[in-house]
Amino acid sequence: MAANTDRRRINAPSGGTSAPIFAKTVKDPQYQQSLRPTRTRGPDELRKIFLQTGIIPSASGSAYLEIPGQPRSSSTLIPSSSSLKITASIQGPKPLPRSAPFSPSLLLTTTVKFAPFATRNRRGYIRDSVERDLGVHLESALRGVIIGERWPKSGVEIVITILEGDEDGWWGDSAGEGSGWGLLNVLSGCITVSSAAITDAGIDCVDMVSGGVAALVREPSQTGKEGALVKVLDPCPSEHQDIIAACAVGYLAGRDEITELWVRGNVQEDSDQLIEGATHAAFGGLTVMKEVLLESLEAKFKGFTEKSTDAKGGDSGGDIEMSG
């Protein structure tokens, strides 16, 4: 870790620090292998999704998404796999500053930032290239969905904070690090959560977009032979030893359109099959989103009717007079 100081923040010791090394994982490779998580779901089964809207009252729209990981083991301090926790906040639409050039449609700005404690290795405070890359992918997924012509000369800010992100692979495999498989899951989560936040903000869209991921994995080889290739939906990279290819989509289920497609790895011949798998996963996310949005709408409507009956009952809650 470089000893560059940032005078606007509290700095770590200039000599740098290192993450703790656990003795058993160094001395006993067998033990380390015993910690490897495995996929217990079926290949077509998605992880549970928790979604909530309206978590930030000062923002025009906001949402929180959580995909829980494997439960924490009671016999070791090393977490086996990560979960996914993302918050999205929408600021705007608001008028662009006077100095900005004329824009006939809504200007969309997306910012994606990992929290310092989001991954197994600590993240920095300043956005790195991975985070900027995710921001660009997210923007392209959302730009086609929002009807921007209805807000000329305005801008909207979509701020995504990743409290916890999926990992690129199992922590014990050094090959998994930096491969970027986890980013596909993070992107798909970002698409779903920002879509829910946009709907919460009441910004006009052509349809609700949702994210989904599918991957082509090689089954663990037995008796020396190479394992067969299997297509899995919503892969958790740390549960698979050998991922061949993966694909994330932003999918409009109502119109059967794809706004964002990100494929990594060697897709073999059946790329269509992989993309179709990802759209199936996206559809699963959409059903959750629809339910949550309907629920929040119902709650809002209920509060509204209660308030209006209140106002009829007495003058409380009514207007405040102000002498001119």
Next chain:
Amino acid sequence: MAATTSAAQQHPPALTFPRPIFAALSPHPFLQAHLSSTANDRNNSSKAPFRANGRTPTEFRSPGINTGSLTHCNGSAVVRLGNTAVVCGVRAEILKEEDIPGGRTFASTEEEDENEDEDDTEELSTLRLLVPNVELSTGSTPQHIPGNAPSTFAQTLVTRLRNTLLSTRLVRASDLRIAYTPSSAGSDSESEPPQVKAYWVLYIDTLFISIDGSAFDAAFLAILAALRNTRIPRAYYDEEFEAVLCDDDPKSARVLRLRGLPVPSTFAVFEGRDEDGDAEGKLEWILSDPDAFEESVCKESVCVVVDCSAAGASASRKGSTDGAVVRKIEKSGGTVVGREDMKVLVGRSAERWGVWHKALKEQI
């Protein structure tokens, strides 16, 4: 809640506005109308005035705490205070002895540190063993747009948090030392004293999900709850590997032995304007736990950090200030709060301590 100023009763009302528009157009008269209406209308002093958010001036928001939800942290907490929501994660990493700049060594661990009054603040601050940081640009409020450097507010906040952490001497340096006693096999001389091979560094990152006033209170209490939740793995110097290794058995991990339980309470002073010159009653209100709207119209603010853990919860329940130790008082702007008012505020903070103490205790 119809707030009618006395002037408006004489003349027919010229303008009426819905509440949010009144609040946005003229925030100061809006809050003053709220605070003065109930006191003036009903000539009964027993009824306290209400603020725009429905609370009485001395009412705090009730806290919500949830700990241990983050996977990659040694300790974590989510604290909710009305519409203010904060996530705090504590992560421990190892600072090796050879990486300590200047090779400074501090008081040896010889005189074993069961001593309560060991002064380790210098050790903690010089080695930078506590690294608190805050992030406000998470879309938590329209004022903090990401992409910019930390604002003045963020820098002030993080400095105040660090100063409070150090001055209250919450964390013990002895908890963060990783000591090593060389095995003196063969030699029959008296065993060598243990030497500090490494330190644990605590990265304390606080993220604001949503801000609605009292940012300092929420952030500090999130840090407090996260530190109480923190489990540090057992670490030792391994002679074979010549490195510091840890034990991944949760049973051998230990909690931090924190000193006391300092709880901050923020107050804002609202100064009413006496435009007609017919001042009835008081024109200043000291508001507990202000929200963002109130903070925007109040110039003077007071933050009191008290610790009643020595006296126990019984003292704080009565609202008495005996046994409450004032750890810190910060006051800025304005001239309203004097010595008498400050006494009252310390009393209110002591009461507040009991609420937090109860909420934090439920988590363990």
